[in-house]
Amino acid sequence: MSSMNRFVSSVVKEIAPSGIRKFFDLVSQTEGVISLGVGEPDFVTPWHIREACFYSLEKGYTMYTSNHGLPELREEIAAYEKKRIGISYEPENEILVTVGVSEAVDLAFRTLLEPGDEVLVPEPSYVSYGPGATLAYGKAVPVPTYDEDQYRLRADVLEKCLSPRSKILVLAYPNNPTGGIMYREDLEALVDIIVKNDLIVISDEIYSELTYNGKHVSITSFPGMKDRTVLMNGFSKAYAMTGWRVGYACGHPDIIAGMTKIHQYTIMCAPIMGQKAALEALRHGEGEMRKMVDDYNHRRKLILSGFHEIGMECFEPRGAFYCFPSIKNSGMNSEDFCEQLLMEEQVAVVPGNAFGSNGEGFIRCCYAASIKNIEEALEKMGRFLYRHRNA
Amino acid sequence: MELEKEILKLLEQDAKLSAKTIGVMLDKDEEKIKAVISKLEEDKIILGYNTVINWERRGEEGVTAMIDVKVLPEREVGFNSVAERVYRFPEVRCVYLMSGTYDLSVVVCGNTMKDIAWFVSHKLSTLDGVQSTVTHFILKRYKQDNFIFEEPEEDKRLVVSP
Numbered sequence: 001m002s003s004m005n006r007f008v009s010s011v012v013k014e015i016a017p018s019g020i021r022k023f024f025d026l027v028s029q030t031e032g033v034i035s036l037g038v039g040e041p042d043f044v045t046p047w048h049i050r051e052a053c054f055y056s057l058e059k060g061y062t063m064y065t066s067n068h069g070l071p072e073l074r075e076e077i078a079a080y081e082k083k084r085i086g087i088s089y090e091p092e093n094e095i096l097v098t099v100g101v102s103e104a105v106d107l108a109f110r111t112l113l114e115p116g117d118e119v120l121v122p123e124p125s126y127v128s129y130g131p132g133a134t135l136a137y138g139k140a141v142p143v144p145t146y147d148e149d150q151y152r153l154r155a156d157v158l159e160k161c162l163s164p165r166s167k168i169l170v171l172a173y174p175n176n177p178t179g180g181i182m183y184r185e186d187l188e189a190l191v192d193i194i195v196k197n198d199l200i201v202i203s204d205e206i207y208s209e210l211t212y213n214g215k216h217v218s219i220t221s222f223p224g225m226k227d228r229t230v231l232m233n234g235f236s237k238a239y240a241m242t243g244w245r246v247g248y249a250c251g252h253p254d255i256i257a258g259m260t261k262i263h264q265y266t267i268m269c270a271p272i273m274g275q276k277a278a279l280e281a282l283r284h285g286e287g288e289m290r291k292m293v294d295d296y297n298h299r300r301k302l303i304l305s306g307f308h309e310i311g312m313e314c315f316e317p318r319g320a321f322y323c324f325p326s327i328k329n330s331g332m333n334s335e336d337f338c339e340q341l342l343m344e345e346q347v348a349v350v351p352g353n354a355f356g357s358n359g360e361g362f363i364r365c366c367y368a369a370s371i372k373n374i375e376e377a378l379e380k381m382g383r384f385l386y387r388h389r390n391a
Numbered sequence: 392m393e394l395e396k397e398i399l400k401l402l403e404q405d406a407k408l409s410a411k412t413i414g415v416m417l418d419k420d421e422e423k424i425k426a427v428i429s430k431l432e433e434d435k436i437i438l439g440y441n442t443v444i445n446w447e448r449r450g451e452e453g454v455t456a457m458i459d460v461k462v463l464p465e466r467e468v469g470f471n472s473v474a475e476r477v478y479r480f481p482e483v484r485c486v487y488l489m490s491g492t493y494d495l496s497v498v499v500c501g502n503t504m505k506d507i508a509w510f511v512s513h514k515l516s517t518l519d520g521v522q523s524t525v526t527h528f529i530l531k532r533y534k535q536d537n538f539i540f541e542e543p544e545e546d547k548r549l550v551v552s553p
Contacts, residue, residue: 018553020551020553023551024549024550024551024552027550028550033550035548035550035551037550037552038548038549038552040551040552042546042548044544078472114492115441126553128553129552147440166547176553223472297416298401298416298417299416301415301416301418302412302415302416305415348550354553371405371412375412
Protein backbone atom coordinates (compact mmCIF):
# COMPACT_ATOMS: atom_id res chain seq x y z
CA MET A 1 0.00 0.00 0.00
CA SER A 2 1.39 3.40 -0.90
CA SER A 3 1.92 5.85 1.91
CA MET A 4 -0.70 8.53 2.36
CA ASN A 5 1.18 10.06 5.23
CA ARG A 6 1.74 13.24 3.29
CA PHE A 7 -1.95 13.99 3.77
CA VAL A 8 -1.80 13.78 7.56
CA SER A 9 -1.32 17.21 9.08
CA SER A 10 1.92 18.06 10.77
CA VAL A 11 0.10 18.87 14.02
CA VAL A 12 -1.32 15.38 14.19
CA LYS A 13 2.00 13.87 13.25
CA GLU A 14 3.62 15.81 16.05
CA ILE A 15 1.55 14.03 18.67
CA ALA A 16 3.15 10.88 20.04
CA PRO A 17 0.86 7.86 20.16
CA SER A 18 -0.36 7.04 23.66
CA GLY A 19 1.99 4.83 25.66
CA ILE A 20 -1.06 3.14 27.04
CA ARG A 21 -2.17 2.00 23.61
CA LYS A 22 1.05 0.05 23.08
CA PHE A 23 0.69 -1.63 26.43
CA PHE A 24 -2.98 -2.37 25.79
CA ASP A 25 -2.07 -4.36 22.68
CA LEU A 26 0.44 -6.36 24.66
CA VAL A 27 -2.01 -7.14 27.47
CA SER A 28 -4.76 -8.06 25.01
CA GLN A 29 -2.53 -10.77 23.54
CA THR A 30 -1.88 -12.36 26.95
CA GLU A 31 -4.19 -14.95 28.47
CA GLY A 32 -5.52 -15.05 32.00
CA VAL A 33 -4.42 -11.57 32.99
CA ILE A 34 -5.39 -9.94 36.28
CA SER A 35 -5.63 -6.31 35.30
CA LEU A 36 -4.97 -3.40 37.61
CA GLY A 37 -4.44 -1.38 34.48
CA VAL A 38 -7.89 0.02 33.92
CA GLY A 39 -8.96 3.61 34.33
CA GLU A 40 -12.59 3.11 35.26
CA PRO A 41 -14.81 1.77 38.04
CA ASP A 42 -15.37 -1.98 38.30
CA PHE A 43 -19.02 -1.35 39.11
CA VAL A 44 -21.62 -1.41 36.41
CA THR A 45 -23.81 1.73 36.36
CA PRO A 46 -26.38 1.38 39.19
CA TRP A 47 -29.52 -0.33 37.97
CA HIS A 48 -31.90 2.55 38.71
CA ILE A 49 -29.85 4.77 36.37
CA ARG A 50 -29.85 2.18 33.59
CA GLU A 51 -33.54 1.67 34.14
CA ALA A 52 -34.23 5.39 33.87
CA CYS A 53 -32.52 5.33 30.49
CA PHE A 54 -34.75 2.47 29.26
CA TYR A 55 -37.77 4.42 30.41
CA SER A 56 -36.69 7.54 28.55
CA LEU A 57 -36.21 5.49 25.38
CA GLU A 58 -39.66 3.95 25.80
CA LYS A 59 -41.07 7.43 26.13
CA GLY A 60 -39.42 8.36 22.86
CA TYR A 61 -36.61 10.61 24.03
CA THR A 62 -34.39 9.95 21.04
CA MET A 63 -33.83 13.41 19.63
CA TYR A 64 -31.33 16.28 19.82
CA THR A 65 -31.34 18.34 22.95
CA SER A 66 -30.47 22.01 23.22
CA ASN A 67 -26.79 22.59 22.44
CA HIS A 68 -26.22 23.41 26.08
CA GLY A 69 -27.85 20.17 27.22
CA LEU A 70 -31.27 19.42 28.70
CA PRO A 71 -32.43 22.41 30.76
CA GLU A 72 -33.50 20.20 33.67
CA LEU A 73 -30.10 18.51 33.69
CA ARG A 74 -28.33 21.88 33.79
CA GLU A 75 -30.52 22.88 36.69
CA GLU A 76 -29.65 19.73 38.59
CA ILE A 77 -25.96 20.29 37.81
CA ALA A 78 -26.20 23.85 39.19
CA ALA A 79 -27.82 22.57 42.39
CA TYR A 80 -25.26 19.79 42.70
CA GLU A 81 -22.26 22.11 42.23
CA LYS A 82 -23.75 24.57 44.71
CA LYS A 83 -23.91 21.78 47.24
CA ARG A 84 -20.54 20.28 46.35
CA ILE A 85 -18.31 23.36 46.21
CA GLY A 86 -20.62 26.17 47.30
CA ILE A 87 -20.51 28.02 43.97
CA SER A 88 -23.61 29.04 42.01
CA TYR A 89 -23.61 28.66 38.26
CA GLU A 90 -26.40 29.98 36.08
CA PRO A 91 -27.99 27.00 34.23
CA GLU A 92 -28.88 29.39 31.40
CA ASN A 93 -25.39 30.46 30.30
CA GLU A 94 -22.72 29.16 32.68
CA ILE A 95 -23.12 25.40 32.17
CA LEU A 96 -22.48 23.31 29.08
CA VAL A 97 -23.20 19.58 28.93
CA THR A 98 -20.51 17.80 26.93
CA VAL A 99 -19.56 14.35 25.68
CA GLY A 100 -17.55 13.50 28.76
CA VAL A 101 -14.99 15.78 30.36
CA SER A 102 -12.74 14.87 27.43
CA GLU A 103 -14.81 17.00 25.08
CA ALA A 104 -14.96 19.82 27.60
CA VAL A 105 -11.16 19.88 27.83
CA ASP A 106 -10.83 19.98 24.05
CA LEU A 107 -13.41 22.77 23.75
CA ALA A 108 -11.72 24.82 26.44
CA PHE A 109 -8.31 24.55 24.77
CA ARG A 110 -9.73 25.53 21.40
CA THR A 111 -11.68 28.39 22.91
CA LEU A 112 -8.87 29.82 24.97
CA LEU A 113 -5.61 29.26 23.10
CA GLU A 114 -3.90 31.43 20.51
CA PRO A 115 -1.18 29.64 18.54
CA GLY A 116 1.89 29.34 20.76
CA ASP A 117 0.10 29.94 24.06
CA GLU A 118 1.33 27.73 26.83
CA VAL A 119 -0.65 25.27 28.88
CA LEU A 120 0.86 24.32 32.23
CA VAL A 121 0.23 20.64 32.89
CA PRO A 122 1.28 19.18 36.24
CA GLU A 123 2.85 15.78 35.63
CA PRO A 124 2.40 12.83 36.04
CA SER A 125 -0.86 13.58 34.32
CA TYR A 126 -3.77 12.00 32.54
CA VAL A 127 -2.80 11.48 28.92
CA SER A 128 -5.11 13.92 27.12
CA TYR A 129 -4.10 17.42 28.20
CA GLY A 130 -0.79 17.63 26.35
CA PRO A 131 -2.08 16.37 22.98
CA GLY A 132 -5.27 18.42 23.46
CA ALA A 133 -3.21 21.58 23.80
CA THR A 134 -1.10 20.67 20.77
CA LEU A 135 -4.18 20.10 18.62
CA ALA A 136 -5.37 23.58 19.56
CA TYR A 137 -1.99 24.96 18.42
CA GLY A 138 -0.93 25.57 21.98
CA LYS A 139 2.13 24.25 23.71
CA ALA A 140 1.97 21.96 26.73
CA VAL A 141 4.53 22.79 29.40
CA PRO A 142 4.97 19.99 31.93
CA VAL A 143 5.15 21.09 35.56
CA PRO A 144 6.69 18.30 37.61
CA THR A 145 5.09 17.09 40.82
CA TYR A 146 6.91 14.75 43.13
CA ASP A 147 6.41 11.60 45.13
CA GLU A 148 7.84 13.26 48.26
CA ASP A 149 5.13 15.96 47.99
CA GLN A 150 2.47 13.29 47.46
CA TYR A 151 2.15 14.77 43.98
CA ARG A 152 0.70 18.06 45.16
CA LEU A 153 1.54 20.93 42.84
CA ARG A 154 4.05 23.24 44.53
CA ALA A 155 3.82 26.99 43.99
CA ASP A 156 7.60 27.40 43.67
CA VAL A 157 7.80 24.70 41.00
CA LEU A 158 4.91 26.25 39.11
CA GLU A 159 6.59 29.66 39.16
CA LYS A 160 9.73 28.24 37.57
CA CYS A 161 7.68 26.97 34.63
CA LEU A 162 5.96 30.26 33.85
CA SER A 163 6.72 32.29 30.73
CA PRO A 164 5.11 35.35 29.12
CA ARG A 165 3.12 32.91 26.97
CA SER A 166 1.65 30.98 29.94
CA LYS A 167 -2.12 31.08 29.68
CA ILE A 168 -3.80 28.00 31.09
CA LEU A 169 -3.08 25.99 34.21
CA VAL A 170 -4.58 22.50 34.27
CA LEU A 171 -5.51 21.23 37.71
CA ALA A 172 -6.68 17.62 37.73
CA TYR A 173 -7.21 16.59 41.33
CA PRO A 174 -7.90 14.03 42.70
CA ASN A 175 -5.30 12.92 40.24
CA ASN A 176 -5.10 10.18 37.68
CA PRO A 177 -2.54 8.45 37.76
CA THR A 178 -1.19 9.20 41.24
CA GLY A 179 -4.28 9.36 43.47
CA GLY A 180 -2.85 12.60 44.89
CA ILE A 181 -5.10 15.43 46.03
CA MET A 182 -4.62 19.15 46.67
CA TYR A 183 -5.33 20.43 50.16
CA ARG A 184 -6.82 23.86 50.82
CA GLU A 185 -3.43 25.37 51.68
CA ASP A 186 -1.84 23.95 48.53
CA LEU A 187 -4.46 25.61 46.37
CA GLU A 188 -4.30 28.81 48.38
CA ALA A 189 -0.60 29.09 47.59
CA LEU A 190 -1.39 28.95 43.86
CA VAL A 191 -4.10 31.61 43.76
CA ASP A 192 -1.71 34.59 43.89
CA ILE A 193 0.42 33.19 41.09
CA ILE A 194 -2.64 32.53 38.97
CA VAL A 195 -3.99 36.05 39.41
CA LYS A 196 -0.64 37.82 39.12
CA ASN A 197 0.14 36.04 35.85
CA ASP A 198 -3.39 36.37 34.54
CA LEU A 199 -3.78 32.61 34.07
CA ILE A 200 -7.01 30.76 33.56
CA VAL A 201 -7.53 27.39 35.21
CA ILE A 202 -9.01 24.26 33.73
CA SER A 203 -10.02 22.32 36.81
CA ASP A 204 -10.86 18.71 35.93
CA GLU A 205 -12.68 17.47 39.03
CA ILE A 206 -14.04 14.21 37.64
CA TYR A 207 -12.69 12.25 40.63
CA SER A 208 -13.83 14.76 43.25
CA GLU A 209 -16.42 12.48 44.86
CA LEU A 210 -13.76 9.84 45.31
CA THR A 211 -11.79 11.26 48.22
CA TYR A 212 -10.96 9.46 51.43
CA ASN A 213 -10.50 11.12 54.82
CA GLY A 214 -11.72 14.57 53.91
CA LYS A 215 -13.74 16.39 51.26
CA HIS A 216 -12.40 17.67 47.98
CA VAL A 217 -11.56 21.38 47.81
CA SER A 218 -12.10 23.16 44.50
CA ILE A 219 -9.97 26.05 43.25
CA THR A 220 -13.20 27.78 42.21
CA SER A 221 -14.13 28.31 45.84
CA PHE A 222 -11.31 30.84 46.43
CA PRO A 223 -12.19 34.52 46.13
CA GLY A 224 -11.97 35.74 42.56
CA MET A 225 -11.35 32.27 41.15
CA LYS A 226 -14.82 31.46 39.87
CA ASP A 227 -14.44 33.60 36.73
CA ARG A 228 -10.87 32.43 36.19
CA THR A 229 -11.75 28.76 36.28
CA VAL A 230 -13.43 26.49 33.82
CA LEU A 231 -14.71 23.77 36.11
CA MET A 232 -15.15 20.33 34.59
CA ASN A 233 -16.97 17.44 36.07
CA GLY A 234 -19.08 14.49 35.00
CA PHE A 235 -20.66 11.21 35.94
CA SER A 236 -18.15 8.63 34.73
CA LYS A 237 -16.24 7.96 37.92
CA ALA A 238 -18.61 8.77 40.78
CA TYR A 239 -21.62 7.03 39.24
CA ALA A 240 -19.73 4.38 37.28
CA MET A 241 -20.94 5.79 33.96
CA THR A 242 -17.79 5.90 31.81
CA GLY A 243 -19.40 4.53 28.65
CA TRP A 244 -22.31 6.98 28.71
CA ARG A 245 -20.01 9.85 27.81
CA VAL A 246 -21.65 12.68 29.70
CA GLY A 247 -19.75 15.47 31.38
CA TYR A 248 -20.04 19.21 31.72
CA ALA A 249 -18.17 22.48 31.97
CA CYS A 250 -19.09 25.41 34.20
CA GLY A 251 -17.58 28.86 33.91
CA HIS A 252 -17.86 32.48 32.92
CA PRO A 253 -20.62 33.09 30.32
CA ASP A 254 -18.10 34.46 27.78
CA ILE A 255 -16.02 31.32 27.90
CA ILE A 256 -18.99 28.96 27.98
CA ALA A 257 -20.41 30.84 24.96
CA GLY A 258 -17.14 30.30 23.08
CA MET A 259 -17.06 26.63 23.96
CA THR A 260 -20.72 26.24 23.00
CA LYS A 261 -19.97 27.70 19.57
CA ILE A 262 -17.46 24.92 18.84
CA HIS A 263 -19.68 22.33 20.48
CA GLN A 264 -22.71 23.25 18.37
CA TYR A 265 -20.79 22.97 15.10
CA THR A 266 -18.86 19.81 15.93
CA ILE A 267 -20.96 17.76 18.35
CA MET A 268 -24.38 19.43 18.40
CA CYS A 269 -25.27 17.95 21.77
CA ALA A 270 -24.37 15.15 24.15
CA PRO A 271 -26.47 12.01 23.55
CA ILE A 272 -29.91 12.36 25.08
CA MET A 273 -29.86 8.85 26.58
CA GLY A 274 -26.77 9.73 28.53
CA GLN A 275 -28.24 13.04 29.62
CA LYS A 276 -31.42 11.37 30.87
CA ALA A 277 -29.34 8.83 32.77
CA ALA A 278 -27.20 11.61 34.25
CA LEU A 279 -30.34 13.35 35.44
CA GLU A 280 -31.39 10.22 37.31
CA ALA A 281 -27.87 9.91 38.78
CA LEU A 282 -28.01 13.44 40.19
CA ARG A 283 -31.57 13.11 41.45
CA HIS A 284 -31.41 9.69 43.07
CA GLY A 285 -27.89 8.33 42.81
CA GLU A 286 -26.16 9.60 45.91
CA GLY A 287 -26.81 6.55 48.12
CA GLU A 288 -25.37 4.08 45.64
CA MET A 289 -22.48 6.41 44.95
CA ARG A 290 -21.53 6.66 48.64
CA LYS A 291 -21.60 2.87 48.89
CA MET A 292 -19.19 2.60 45.97
CA VAL A 293 -16.87 5.16 47.57
CA ASP A 294 -16.83 3.15 50.82
CA ASP A 295 -15.97 0.07 48.82
CA TYR A 296 -13.09 1.80 47.02
CA ASN A 297 -11.80 2.99 50.37
CA HIS A 298 -11.64 -0.55 51.74
CA ARG A 299 -9.78 -1.74 48.71
CA ARG A 300 -7.48 1.28 48.79
CA LYS A 301 -6.34 0.29 52.27
CA LEU A 302 -5.97 -3.31 51.23
CA ILE A 303 -3.71 -2.59 48.25
CA LEU A 304 -1.67 -0.03 50.14
CA SER A 305 -0.99 -2.39 52.99
CA GLY A 306 -0.15 -5.09 50.45
CA PHE A 307 2.44 -2.87 48.75
CA HIS A 308 4.10 -2.17 52.07
CA GLU A 309 4.16 -5.87 52.87
CA ILE A 310 5.92 -6.79 49.62
CA GLY A 311 8.35 -3.93 50.05
CA MET A 312 7.04 -1.46 47.48
CA GLU A 313 7.09 2.12 48.63
CA CYS A 314 3.91 4.01 48.02
CA PHE A 315 2.54 7.23 49.49
CA GLU A 316 -1.03 7.09 50.73
CA PRO A 317 -3.28 8.21 47.88
CA ARG A 318 -6.26 10.15 49.18
CA GLY A 319 -8.34 10.28 46.02
CA ALA A 320 -9.48 8.58 42.79
CA PHE A 321 -8.88 4.81 42.64
CA TYR A 322 -5.19 4.65 41.84
CA CYS A 323 -1.96 3.92 43.67
CA PHE A 324 1.35 5.04 42.25
CA PRO A 325 4.02 2.90 43.93
CA SER A 326 7.73 3.21 43.29
CA ILE A 327 9.52 0.37 41.53
CA LYS A 328 12.98 1.79 42.08
CA ASN A 329 14.17 -1.16 44.16
CA SER A 330 13.40 -3.56 41.30
CA GLY A 331 16.27 -2.10 39.30
CA MET A 332 14.05 -1.87 36.21
CA ASN A 333 12.51 1.03 34.36
CA SER A 334 8.72 1.21 34.37
CA GLU A 335 8.17 -0.16 30.89
CA ASP A 336 10.41 -3.18 31.45
CA PHE A 337 8.85 -3.74 34.84
CA CYS A 338 5.32 -3.78 33.41
CA GLU A 339 6.24 -5.96 30.44
CA GLN A 340 8.07 -8.51 32.55
CA LEU A 341 5.40 -8.54 35.24
CA LEU A 342 2.87 -9.25 32.51
CA MET A 343 4.97 -12.00 30.92
CA GLU A 344 6.01 -13.71 34.14
CA GLU A 345 2.98 -13.26 36.39
CA GLN A 346 0.16 -12.15 34.07
CA VAL A 347 -0.55 -9.03 36.09
CA ALA A 348 -1.21 -5.83 34.15
CA VAL A 349 -0.28 -2.44 35.60
CA VAL A 350 0.50 0.73 33.65
CA PRO A 351 4.04 2.12 33.36
CA GLY A 352 4.32 5.49 35.08
CA ASN A 353 6.10 7.11 32.14
CA ALA A 354 2.88 6.81 30.10
CA PHE A 355 1.77 9.80 32.19
CA GLY A 356 4.81 11.97 31.61
CA SER A 357 8.54 11.54 31.92
CA ASN A 358 8.63 12.13 35.67
CA GLY A 359 6.31 9.15 36.11
CA GLU A 360 9.36 7.02 35.31
CA GLY A 361 10.24 4.73 38.20
CA PHE A 362 6.61 4.29 39.17
CA ILE A 363 3.61 2.25 38.08
CA ARG A 364 -0.09 3.00 38.17
CA CYS A 365 -2.23 0.37 39.87
CA CYS A 366 -5.98 0.72 39.82
CA TYR A 367 -7.75 -0.76 42.82
CA ALA A 368 -11.18 -0.70 41.22
CA ALA A 369 -10.88 -4.50 41.10
CA SER A 370 -12.30 -7.32 43.18
CA ILE A 371 -10.71 -8.06 46.54
CA LYS A 372 -9.78 -11.49 45.25
CA ASN A 373 -7.99 -10.03 42.25
CA ILE A 374 -6.21 -7.39 44.32
CA GLU A 375 -4.95 -10.01 46.77
CA GLU A 376 -3.88 -12.35 44.00
CA ALA A 377 -2.15 -9.56 42.08
CA LEU A 378 -0.28 -8.48 45.21
CA GLU A 379 0.91 -12.00 45.84
CA LYS A 380 2.16 -12.30 42.28
CA MET A 381 3.86 -8.91 42.39
CA GLY A 382 5.52 -9.87 45.65
CA ARG A 383 6.86 -13.05 44.08
CA PHE A 384 8.04 -11.11 41.04
CA LEU A 385 9.85 -8.51 43.12
CA TYR A 386 11.47 -11.12 45.32
CA ARG A 387 12.80 -12.92 42.28
CA HIS A 388 14.19 -9.80 40.64
CA ARG A 389 15.64 -8.23 43.72
CA ASN A 390 17.59 -11.38 44.39
CA ALA A 391 18.55 -12.04 40.81
CA MET B 392 -20.82 -0.14 68.11
CA GLU B 393 -19.74 1.20 64.74
CA LEU B 394 -16.90 -1.28 64.24
CA GLU B 395 -19.24 -4.24 64.77
CA LYS B 396 -21.57 -2.87 62.14
CA GLU B 397 -18.73 -2.30 59.65
CA ILE B 398 -17.49 -5.85 60.15
CA LEU B 399 -20.98 -7.28 59.76
CA LYS B 400 -21.57 -5.35 56.54
CA LEU B 401 -18.35 -6.75 55.08
CA LEU B 402 -19.04 -10.32 56.18
CA GLU B 403 -22.59 -10.16 54.91
CA GLN B 404 -21.16 -9.54 51.44
CA ASP B 405 -18.34 -12.06 51.70
CA ALA B 406 -18.07 -14.50 54.60
CA LYS B 407 -14.68 -15.66 53.39
CA LEU B 408 -12.91 -12.37 54.13
CA SER B 409 -10.13 -13.09 56.59
CA ALA B 410 -9.77 -11.19 59.85
CA LYS B 411 -6.49 -9.89 58.51
CA THR B 412 -8.09 -8.44 55.36
CA ILE B 413 -10.96 -6.93 57.31
CA GLY B 414 -8.45 -5.42 59.73
CA VAL B 415 -6.57 -3.74 56.89
CA MET B 416 -9.77 -2.40 55.35
CA LEU B 417 -10.98 -0.94 58.62
CA ASP B 418 -7.64 0.23 60.05
CA LYS B 419 -7.73 -2.20 62.98
CA ASP B 420 -5.37 -5.01 63.91
CA GLU B 421 -6.18 -8.59 63.11
CA GLU B 422 -6.52 -9.67 66.75
CA LYS B 423 -9.08 -6.96 67.42
CA ILE B 424 -11.17 -8.08 64.46
CA LYS B 425 -10.96 -11.71 65.56
CA ALA B 426 -12.12 -10.74 69.03
CA VAL B 427 -15.09 -8.76 67.72
CA ILE B 428 -16.13 -11.60 65.41
CA SER B 429 -15.89 -14.13 68.25
CA LYS B 430 -18.06 -11.92 70.39
CA LEU B 431 -20.60 -11.53 67.59
CA GLU B 432 -20.68 -15.30 67.27
CA GLU B 433 -21.05 -15.80 71.01
CA ASP B 434 -23.84 -13.26 71.15
CA LYS B 435 -25.57 -15.11 68.29
CA ILE B 436 -25.52 -11.98 66.17
CA ILE B 437 -23.52 -14.01 63.67
CA LEU B 438 -25.41 -17.30 63.51
CA GLY B 439 -23.29 -19.08 60.96
CA TYR B 440 -21.75 -19.03 57.50
CA ASN B 441 -23.44 -20.51 54.43
CA THR B 442 -22.42 -20.95 50.82
CA VAL B 443 -24.75 -19.96 48.01
CA ILE B 444 -24.69 -22.88 45.58
CA ASN B 445 -26.25 -23.28 42.18
CA TRP B 446 -26.93 -27.03 42.48
CA GLU B 447 -28.79 -27.18 39.20
CA ARG B 448 -25.73 -26.05 37.31
CA ARG B 449 -24.05 -29.19 38.60
CA GLY B 450 -26.98 -31.25 37.35
CA GLU B 451 -28.28 -32.06 40.81
CA GLU B 452 -31.98 -32.66 41.21
CA GLY B 453 -33.85 -31.05 44.06
CA VAL B 454 -37.11 -29.32 44.85
CA THR B 455 -37.88 -26.30 46.92
CA ALA B 456 -41.36 -25.19 47.93
CA MET B 457 -42.72 -22.13 49.64
CA ILE B 458 -45.73 -23.01 51.76
CA ASP B 459 -48.28 -20.51 53.03
CA VAL B 460 -49.66 -21.75 56.34
CA LYS B 461 -52.72 -20.48 58.18
CA VAL B 462 -52.42 -21.00 61.89
CA LEU B 463 -54.82 -20.63 64.80
CA PRO B 464 -52.79 -18.71 67.38
CA GLU B 465 -52.62 -20.06 70.90
CA ARG B 466 -53.30 -18.07 74.03
CA GLU B 467 -50.10 -16.64 75.61
CA VAL B 468 -47.67 -17.91 72.97
CA GLY B 469 -49.41 -16.70 69.81
CA PHE B 470 -47.81 -18.30 66.75
CA ASN B 471 -44.54 -19.16 68.41
CA SER B 472 -45.20 -22.69 69.50
CA VAL B 473 -46.48 -23.76 66.09
CA ALA B 474 -43.60 -21.97 64.41
CA GLU B 475 -41.16 -23.81 66.64
CA ARG B 476 -42.68 -27.18 65.85
CA VAL B 477 -42.35 -26.35 62.16
CA TYR B 478 -38.78 -25.09 62.17
CA ARG B 479 -37.52 -28.14 64.11
CA PHE B 480 -37.88 -30.24 60.97
CA PRO B 481 -34.50 -30.36 59.23
CA GLU B 482 -36.05 -30.09 55.76
CA VAL B 483 -37.47 -26.69 56.70
CA ARG B 484 -35.04 -23.97 55.61
CA CYS B 485 -36.89 -20.82 56.63
CA VAL B 486 -39.94 -19.91 58.66
CA TYR B 487 -41.34 -16.39 58.70
CA LEU B 488 -44.38 -14.89 60.39
CA MET B 489 -46.18 -12.84 57.75
CA SER B 490 -48.64 -10.01 57.61
CA GLY B 491 -51.54 -10.48 55.17
CA THR B 492 -53.73 -13.37 54.21
CA TYR B 493 -51.79 -16.19 55.85
CA ASP B 494 -49.58 -16.47 58.90
CA LEU B 495 -46.45 -18.55 58.40
CA SER B 496 -44.33 -18.75 55.29
CA VAL B 497 -42.30 -21.96 55.26
CA VAL B 498 -39.52 -22.83 52.83
CA VAL B 499 -38.95 -26.56 52.47
CA CYS B 500 -36.33 -28.45 50.47
CA GLY B 501 -36.52 -32.06 49.34
CA ASN B 502 -35.13 -34.39 46.71
CA THR B 503 -38.45 -34.86 44.92
CA MET B 504 -41.92 -33.36 44.86
CA LYS B 505 -43.06 -36.51 46.59
CA ASP B 506 -40.83 -35.75 49.59
CA ILE B 507 -42.44 -32.38 49.97
CA ALA B 508 -45.96 -33.66 49.44
CA TRP B 509 -45.32 -36.23 52.16
CA PHE B 510 -43.96 -33.55 54.51
CA VAL B 511 -46.96 -31.30 53.97
CA SER B 512 -49.60 -34.00 54.30
CA HIS B 513 -48.05 -36.00 57.13
CA LYS B 514 -46.12 -33.47 59.17
CA LEU B 515 -47.19 -29.92 58.54
CA SER B 516 -50.95 -30.01 58.05
CA THR B 517 -51.42 -32.45 60.90
CA LEU B 518 -49.93 -30.10 63.50
CA ASP B 519 -52.35 -28.73 66.06
CA GLY B 520 -53.27 -25.20 65.15
CA VAL B 521 -52.49 -25.52 61.42
CA GLN B 522 -55.70 -24.70 59.58
CA SER B 523 -54.64 -24.79 55.95
CA THR B 524 -51.63 -24.88 53.66
CA VAL B 525 -50.95 -23.70 50.11
CA THR B 526 -47.80 -25.11 48.51
CA HIS B 527 -45.90 -23.28 45.75
CA PHE B 528 -43.02 -25.06 44.04
CA ILE B 529 -40.06 -23.02 42.88
CA LEU B 530 -39.64 -23.48 39.13
CA LYS B 531 -36.47 -21.51 38.57
CA ARG B 532 -34.05 -19.50 40.64
CA TYR B 533 -33.02 -16.16 39.15
CA LYS B 534 -31.41 -14.51 42.12
CA GLN B 535 -30.78 -15.62 45.67
CA ASP B 536 -28.95 -13.89 48.51
CA ASN B 537 -27.69 -11.24 46.11
CA PHE B 538 -26.28 -13.67 43.57
CA ILE B 539 -27.67 -13.87 40.05
CA PHE B 540 -28.01 -17.51 38.97
CA GLU B 541 -28.32 -17.35 35.20
CA GLU B 542 -25.29 -15.48 33.95
CA PRO B 543 -22.85 -14.19 36.50
CA GLU B 544 -21.81 -10.64 35.69
CA GLU B 545 -18.40 -10.56 34.06
CA ASP B 546 -15.89 -7.76 33.78
CA LYS B 547 -16.58 -6.10 30.44
CA ARG B 548 -13.96 -3.38 30.78
CA LEU B 549 -11.00 -2.97 28.44
CA VAL B 550 -7.98 -4.59 30.07
CA VAL B 551 -5.98 -1.37 30.00
CA SER B 552 -7.33 2.15 29.68
CA PRO B 553 -6.06 5.63 30.52
